[in-house]
Amino acid sequence: MLKAIFIDHMGTLVYEQSEYLESLIQKCVDHSIEKDPQKIAEMWYQKHDELLKQYNGENYKKEYDIALEAFDAIKEEIQLEGDSHEYCDLLTQHWMHTPAYDDTYDFFAQCPLPIYIITNNDTYYVEESMKNLELKPKGIISSETTHYYKPAKEMFEKALEITKLNANEAVYIGDSLNKDMEAAKSVGMRAFLISKEKTDDPQVTVLESLLDVFEYL
Incomplete structure (x- = not known):
């Protein structure tokens, strides 16, 4: 018997892109030798995802600190000027203020089961996102909660432990x-x-669409 829905945050409930992210990438273009915004984004995401795999368990770091390290890592290659904290702080605006997809509100309104967000983002930023969007999940289980990042198996094991659910529930x-x-x-x-x-x-x-999942519950 199903008892809950676990769901991703960025790219599933809210858009992967936003005006905040576009402004951040444009600032990187303006202050570096790399003038292709797509290439800058790809370089940063590649480094970010590499670091996520390194900082699990005892080596855990908050995603903010990982994002900061990713900016530091690409600075020399593209000669990016300025403090990495400034770029990272702009990224947090994307995490907190990105709009929700249209079907997100209907999904929350119609879902017959408790909704738990499972996210790599730090807890505070997802809490602020939900507050700004006026959405109320049953819980937010983040990398900060579990000290693991997706796709690590341990993140979901801990999420099931926290919710006291079995995988088939x-x-x-x-x-x-x-x-x-x-x-x-x-x-x-x-x-x-x-x-x-x-x-x-x-x-x-x-x-x-998120609403299509109701056919399978």
Whole structure:
């Protein structure tokens, strides 16, 4: 019997892109030798995701500090001027103020089960996001809560422990095959991918809208 829905935050409930992120990337363009905003974004995300894998368990760092380290790492390569804290602080505005997808509000209104957000973002920024969007999940379980980052199996093991649920009593919705789906599958949880693309993975069900998950509950 299902008792809860676990769901990702960035890219699933709220947009992956925002005016705040665009402003941040533009500032990087304006203060570096790299004038391709897409390349700057790709460089930062690649370094960020590499670092996420390093800082789990006893080596845990908050995502803010990891984001800061990612900026420091690309500064020399693109000759980015200024304090990395300034860029990282702009990123937090993206984390807190990115708009929700249209179906997010209907999903919260119609969901018959408690909703728990499982996120790599630090707790404070997701709390502020939910407050700004006037959404009320049952709980927010972050990397800060578990000291692990998706796709680490331990993050979902700890989320199940915190909610006192078995893997077959919750489903997970996310937008990333590599992070979200792999993490959910690693503990035996049914996984739903929000995507316009298809996947051959029989353990993953693709949804076009959050509301489509209600057909499977």
